[in-house]
Amino acid sequence: MKKTYWITCNVEPDIQHLSLDRGRFPCNFVVRPRDLNRLLANFQSSLQEITIIATEPTSLPFDDASEIGGKAVELRSYVDPTKENDSSLHTQLWIDPTEEFLQYTHTGDPVDVTFGVKELKAFLSFCEGCEVDIHLYFEKAGE
Numbered sequence: 063m064k065k066t067y068w069i070t071c072n073v074e075p076d077i078q079h080l081s082l083d084r085g086r087f088p089c090n091f092v093v094r095p096r097d098l099n100r101l102l103a104n105f106q107s108s109l110q111e112i113t114i115i116a117t118e119p120t121s122l123p124f125d126d127a128s129e130i131g132g133k134a135v136e137l138r139s140y141v142d143p144t145k146e147n148d149s150s151l152h153t154q155l156w157i158d159p160t161e162e163f164l165q166y167t168h169t170g171d172p173v174d175v176t177f178g179v180k181e182l183k184a185f186l187s188f189c190e191g192c193e194v195d196i197h198l199y200f201e202k203a204g205e
Contacts, residue, residue, distance in 0.1 A: 082199075084199050086201070087199040087200060087201045088168060088169045088170045088173065088201050089116045089167070089168045089169075089173045089199070089200055089201065090165075090166075090167050090168075090197065090198060090199040090200070091116070091135075091159060091163045091164075091165060091166040091167070091197075091198055092163060092164040092165040092166075092195050092196065092197050092198075093162065093163045093164060093195065093196050093198075094164065094195055094196075095186040095187075095189040095190035095194075095195075095196055096190060097162055097163075098186055098196065099183070099186050099190070101137060101155065101157065101162065102137075102179070102182070102183065102186075104137075104153060104155055105137075105139060105153050105155075105179070106139070106150070106151045106153065108150075109139055109140075109150075109153075109179050110140070110178065110179060110180075111139075111140035111176050111177065111178055111179060112137060112138070112139060112140055112176070112177055112179050112182070113136075113137070113138045113139075113140045113174050113175070113176045113177075114135065114136070114137055114138075114174065114175050114176075114177070115135070115136040115137075115138065115172055115173070115174040116134065116135055116168045116172065116173045116174075116200075117134050117135070117136075117168065117172045118134060118168050118169065118170075119134035119159060119160070119166070119168070133156040133157055133158045133159075134158070134159050134166070134168065135156070135157050135158075135159050135162075135163075135166070136154060136155065136156050136157075137153075137154075137155045137157065138152075138153070138154045138155070139151070139152045139153045139154070140176050164195060173200060173201060173202055174203060175200050175202075175203050176203060
């Protein structure tokens with residue numbers, strides 16, 4: 063005995079297009095998913111959220127007086143200010159955008175944005191599978 067089933071789906075796709083003025087965002091960068099995954103590997107695997115802090119790149123050379131030199135982007139373990147006695151490992155990583163990103167632009171005050179690590183890694187896996195670069199545009203947390 064052989065059973066055969068057919069499911070017919072006649073739904074037309076509804077393609078959405080985003081209308082966004084990219085020029086109004088003071089911070090943007092383009093990064094390969096593989097490179098961002100490599101940077102995230104420096105953080106604890108149980109980390110829930112990570113903060114990316116973007117600042118203006120400086121032309122100051124690296125010296126003993128400055129720990130960060132010309133590095134303009136910081137990746138940091140998100141620390142919940144309401145938690146007391148937080149014993150988790152806090153990691154902070156300063157990177158030079160000219161070395162890690164394909165493109166980096168920032169003007170004005172520092173901007174920090176916090177991402178859920180689980181969702182960010184899922185997005186990175188999707189982008190890596192599609193072989194596309196990630197373009198991030200932001201001006202402040204929540205927007």
